[in-house]
Amino acid sequence: MITAIIRKEFIATVRDGRLLTLGCSLLLIFIGFLLASTFQLQQLRQEKESVGITAKEQWNTQSVKNPHAAAHYGIYVFKPDLPVAALDSGLRPFIGQSLWLEPHKRNLERFNPSADDILANRFGQTTTSFVLYALLPLLIVALTFNSVSQERERGTLRMLHSLGVNANALVFGKLLGLLAAFSLVLSPALIVALILLQQNFTLSVDDLLRLTLLLLLFLVYYTIFVAIAIAASAYFKTSRVTLFCLLAFWLGGVFIAPRLGAVAAQSLTPNPDAKQFWAAIKKDIDQGINGDGSHEQREKAFEAQVLAQYNVSRKEDLPVGFVSLNRQFNDGYSVRIHALHFDRLRDNFTLQQHLTHLASWLGPSLAIRSLSMTLAGMDLAHQRHFEDAAEEYRHYFINLTEDWDRGRSHGTERGAKGEEADWRSVKDFDYSAPDLLFALHTARLDIVVLLLWLALALTLLTLSAKRLTP
Amino acid sequence: MNTPPAVLEAKNLIVNYKQHCAIDSLNLRVPKGCVYALLGGNGAGKTTTISTFLTFNSPTSGAVFIEGESPHENPDLVRAKIAYLPENVALYEMMSGVENLTFFCTLAGITIAREQAQQLLSDSGLQDDAHGKRVSMYSKGMRQKVGLAIASTKHAKAMLLDEPTSGLDPSAANDFAQRIRTAADNGMAVLMATHDLFNAKQVADRIGIMKSGRLVEEFDAHTVQHDELEQKYLAHARGLA
Ligand SMILES: Nc1ncnc2c1ncn2[C@@H]1O[C@H](COP(=O)(O)OP(=O)(O)O)[C@@H](O)[C@H]1O
Ligand SMILES: [Mg+2]
Numbered sequence: 001m002i003t004a005i006i007r008k009e010f011i012a013t014v015r016d017g018r019l020l021t022l023g024c025s026l027l028l029i030f031i032g033f034l035l036a037s038t039f040q041l042q043q044l045r046q047e048k049e050s051v052g053i054t055a056k057e058q059w060n061t062q063s064v065k066n067p068h069a070a071a072h073y074g075i076y077v078f079k080p081d082l083p084v085a086a087l088d089s090g091l092r093p094f095i096g097q098s099l100w101l102e103p104h105k106r107n108l109e110r111f112n113p114s115a116d117d118i119l120a121n122r123f124g125q126t127t128t129s130f131v132l133y134a135l136l137p138l139l140i141v142a143l144t145f146n147s148v149s150q151e152r153e154r155g156t157l158r159m160l161h162s163l164g165v166n167a168n169a170l171v172f173g174k175l176l177g178l179l180a181a182f183s184l185v186l187s188p189a190l191i192v193a194l195i196l197l198q199q200n201f202t203l204s205v206d207d208l209l210r211l212t213l214l215l216l217l218f219l220v221y222y223t224i225f226v227a228i229a230i231a232a233s234a235y236f237k238t239s240r241v242t243l244f245c246l247l248a249f250w251l252g253g254v255f256i257a258p259r260l261g262a263v264a265a266q267s268l269t270p271n272p273d274a275k276q277f278w279a280a281i282k283k284d285i286d287q288g289i290n291g292d293g294s295h296e297q298r299e300k301a302f303e304a305q306v307l308a309q310y311n312v313s314r315k316e317d318l319p320v321g322f323v324s325l326n327r328q329f330n331d332g333y334s335v336r337i338h339a340l341h342f343d344r345l346r347d348n349f350t351l352q353q354h355l356t357h358l359a360s361w362l363g364p365s366l367a368i369r370s371l372s373m374t375l376a377g378m379d380l381a382h383q384r385h386f387e388d389a390a391e392e393y394r395h396y397f398i399n400l401t402e403d404w405d406r407g408r409s410h411g412t413e414r415g416a417k418g419e420e421a422d423w424r425s426v427k428d429f430d431y432s433a434p435d436l437l438f439a440l441h442t443a444r445l446d447i448v449v450l451l452l453w454l455a456l457a458l459t460l461l462t463l464s465a466k467r468l469t470p
Numbered sequence: 471m472n473t474p475p476a477v478l479e480a481k482n483l484i485v486n487y488k489q490h491c492a493i494d495s496l497n498l499r500v501p502k503g504c505v506y507a508l509l510g511g512n513g514a515g516k517t518t519t520i521s522t523f524l525t526f527n528s529p530t531s532g533a534v535f536i537e538g539e540s541p542h543e544n545p546d547l548v549r550a551k552i553a554y555l556p557e558n559v560a561l562y563e564m565m566s567g568v569e570n571l572t573f574f575c576t577l578a579g580i581t582i583a584r585e586q587a588q589q590l591l592s593d594s595g596l597q598d599d600a601h602g603k604r605v606s607m608y609s610k611g612m613r614q615k616v617g618l619a620i621a622s623t624k625h626a627k628a629m630l631l632d633e634p635t636s637g638l639d640p641s642a643a644n645d646f647a648q649r650i651r652t653a654a655d656n657g658m659a660v661l662m663a664t665h666d667l668f669n670a671k672q673v674a675d676r677i678g679i680m681k682s683g684r685l686v687e688e689f690d691a692h693t694v695q696h697d698e699l700e701q702k703y704l705a706h707a708r709g710l711a
Contacts, residue, residue: 004576015564155560163577164549
């Protein structure tokens with residue numbers, strides 16, 4: 001019985017002009033956006049690569065100079081985007097693309113500690129993923145809002161009842177039939193997306209897994225919309241009321257929930273502003289934390305410790321360069337303080353991101369939006385992963401220059417020199433994005449929210465079957 | 471007297487819509503092979519009666535029976551034994567006659583091939599060139615024929631018709647009446663709601679006049695004179711009787 005209903009629903013929907021016209025227009029919009037974002041991503045990747053190579057080459061070809069002076073020349077590193085980012089550019093518009101690595105100071109990508117912008121604006125973006133999470137559900141609403149009420153109004157529901165059709169079979173048959181018809185729009189989009197990505201990028205297994213998972217999760221998302229639309233259509237007396245309620249639901253989930261969530265997150269856990277943030281770091285370095293003593297006290301203690309270690313009474317008599325040694329000591333402390341503040345700030349970003357889910361009762365869009373950013377590698381977690389790797393690389397090359405500086409001088413003189421061979425021996429920043437498991441771990445809350453919505457939608461559908469009187 | 475067992479039967483049936491009483495103590499029997507015409511004006515309670523047999527409504531008190539069993543206690547009875555033809559046979563506009571017939575038959579648990587479906591539609595009087603066209607192009611009479619085809623495929627014990635001929639042109643109505651008659655002659659029990667006296671007299675074996683939810687008079691259609699029937703019907707309609 002249910003197969004017949006699925007088939008009938010599929011045929012009727014496919015022959016309905018709405019699917020063809022709306023579906024084709026959406027498909028065109030999607031392909032347009034995808035082409036644009038693929039092109040943009042491709043360009044970005046090339047740009048990053050060439051700028052990266054040029055910057056490193058400039059580093060490599062520095063003249064003979066003091067190693068620490070060379071370190072101050074700095075190195076640019078870039079976050080490589082995954083191909084999946086063509087589908088969702090996520091936080092890219094709000095976070096810079098490059099990280100400037102220099103001694104003494106840890107930088108943020110275009111620092112914006114008050115991530116208010118990020119939270120509030122990242123949802124209004126018209127991107128490829130906007131078509132997927134906002135416009136396609138609208139197509140679903142347009143196709144589904146009268147799926148039951150029309151049967152009631154035309155009298156086919158009575159025919160079905162007189163034939164003893166099981167109400168559950170009817171609504172679930174409708175669900176599957178509509179999804180099947182709907183996949184006629186989705187599959188060409190999918191095929192086009194795959195071809196475009198395949199042609200422009202080399203897709204790794206991890207990329208393919210991310211794409212597959214994204215597809216599955218979007219299917220869940222669409223199922224939620226179809227199920228709720230059918231349930232509403234069975235529940236409300238007229239198609240008009242159903243359409244009105246479904247549009248309100250769509251609007252609430254896609255536009256209101258993210259803003260509401262952002263407001264909630266910001267008021268519950270506000271971020272410091274940039275000035276406060278940097279000032280706090282400076283203060284902790286100057287005054288020290290946990291009874292470490294002030295900058296001067298720490299330096300004094302360190303000097304005494306070094307003198308004792310080398311068994312000399314004056315810095316000038318040290319067999320190694322004291323300037324570098326002292327600098328490295330201070331940098332070490334500064335790194336600790338930076339890490340402390342950076343982690344606190346970024347933990348707050350993450351907490352806020354989780355808190356936006358407080359508005360998820362309005363709809364599943366918040367969760368899928370967040371999921372798609374994560375799977376595209378364009379979310380806070382991937383960003384942080386990259387920043388941490390870059391910070392480690394900063395330690396690596398700065399420490400290397402200090403090793404040269406310390407080893408090639410002694411006492412308080414500053415005569416150490418390095419040459420091109422040294423600069424060239426600094427390894428490239430070799431970063432690869434974390435794998436799918438990392439993404440899954442990051443997105444676990446989103447997945448739970450999405451699955452809860454699925455459960456709710458299917459429950460509503462089952463309940464609506466009980467109200468399916470002719 | 472040896473009465474044949476009734477296929478359709480209403481016993482002291484009362485149906486209320488909230489405060490409003492739509493059916494009031496209705497007693498009715500339709501045996502095998504009999505066409506029973508429920509004659510009455512708008513709001514007399516004809517549709518409600520039919521709906522109760524179909525379990526679209528529940529009795530407030532009393533009961534209806536299909537071959538002695540209550541469909542409200544055993545919902546599968548309707549599916550197994552009843553064919554239903556509303557005034558406007560509701561079909562899926564986007565699908566052809568053949569597809570509609572096949573779909574509804576599948577729901578009724580009968581699988582039919584395409585050729586069979588076409589044969590059934592032809593047998594019900596639907597012209598061949600219409601079989602594959604979308605139902606949205608069909609006239610009311612053509613829809614009725616698809617409805618008839620569904621009913622006949624089901625091999626139902628009883629057929630419930632609600633104003634089947636209203637809106638049909640005279641020749642189509644006549645043709646339809648013949649088909650109902652044939653179905654009854656083949657053993658089906660038919661309960662037909664109508665306000666068309668001519669149609670009732672033409673096909674029915676028994677005629678009941680309904681008014682305000684009550685069965686006010688019953689006739690043997692073969693013996694009652696047309697004039698007499700007309701006078702009684704009009705009298706009830708005007709509230710004179
Ligand atoms: N769904 C309903 N809710 C309330 N009253 C109804 C409903 N359907 C019918 N009625 C009332 O019940 C009475 C009988 O209606 P109906 O059975 O449709 O009459 P008929 O088919 O003979 O025209 C009428 O007074 C009508 O207004
Ligand atoms: Mg009626």
